[in-house]
Amino acid sequence: MSQQWSSELLAFHDEVRRYNLGPLWDVIHEIITPKPDTRVEPYLWKWPVIRERVMRSGELITPERGGERRVIFLENPGLKAAGQQAAVTRTLYVGIQLLLPGEIAPSHRHSQSAVRFIIEGEGAYTAVEGEKIFMQRGDYILTPAWTWHDHGHEGDKPMIWMDGLDSPFIQLIDASFFEPHKEKRQPLSLPDNYSVRRYGNGALRPLGDRHHGYPSPLTVYPWQHTVAAMESLKSLPPDPHDGYAVEYINPANGQSADPRIGAVMQTLTPGMHTKAHRHLSSAVYHVVEGRGRSVVNGVQLDWEKGDFFTVPPWAWHEHANTGDGDAVLFSINDRPLMELLELERTEAYSEGDGHQAVREVFAPLT
């Protein structure tokens, strides 16, 4: 970097820097790299490791004492080393939230977008802007930015779900606002499960309804709807890179259900091995069903039900189902942001048969 500079020039750099100024020629290739120079690592978290800590947190803290929510978050070690906390990629946060029977996670709102994917349990709800939405395994639920939300549990078993937020991105651009509600539970103004009853049909809506744009009028995407959409795709040729994949959209405008966090569900049928590609947008995956392996920039990640893993920005990735039944992967991504900023680009892996060589088999912490 600086070894080609004379001692006279090096002294000048020091002198310039004393005034909070800088010589561009010394840093230009660190600032403007030929391709993304990311600190985000391909990484995999095993479900039993997460679940055990989540359940233990249930013995040690309540949602209210835990500063609003009882959550164990995933932390990408590459970002942790770079001083960024609670981030899986530069834009995406993932946490695993536990709510026990009878508990309430108090109402608040924030400028971060939040999405939820339900992993375990029943009888809990999230209330969003006056509507109670009951959670069931496999459901995808939106909490659009700046909407009031609180969670409650009317069932009798622990309820566990995944939270996806754009909090690292919001922190990066200094755009965080947060407000607690004056009541622990916001007042309810709509029938339970109102949005899915009204808009859950996707292409059909009640006559005369003129809702359009943001936020999505549909706030919960039930598991059985997602399964039906993927089953229907199975009668057609799969996508070479993604298998049978569907994206959660806002039925009123056809865009990503949350405008900043994209979400995808994909099925890989037995024996399926997708071809590698890469895109700038980064993603965090959660294994809903089955077992398999993904190769991410030459690192083999072996996964099974419940595990989580990262695909960093601009990382080659391909997925293989190694089990007997379908493998089903849920993922969140920052593609809506990249597209909005006209930054998204995609490239297919063109070497050989479209598959990467494995240079390392990842050894997860157990």
Ligand code: GTQ
């Ligand atoms: O449930 O509102 O994992 O505000 C992090 C921040 C969950 C929530 C998280 C939150 C929430």
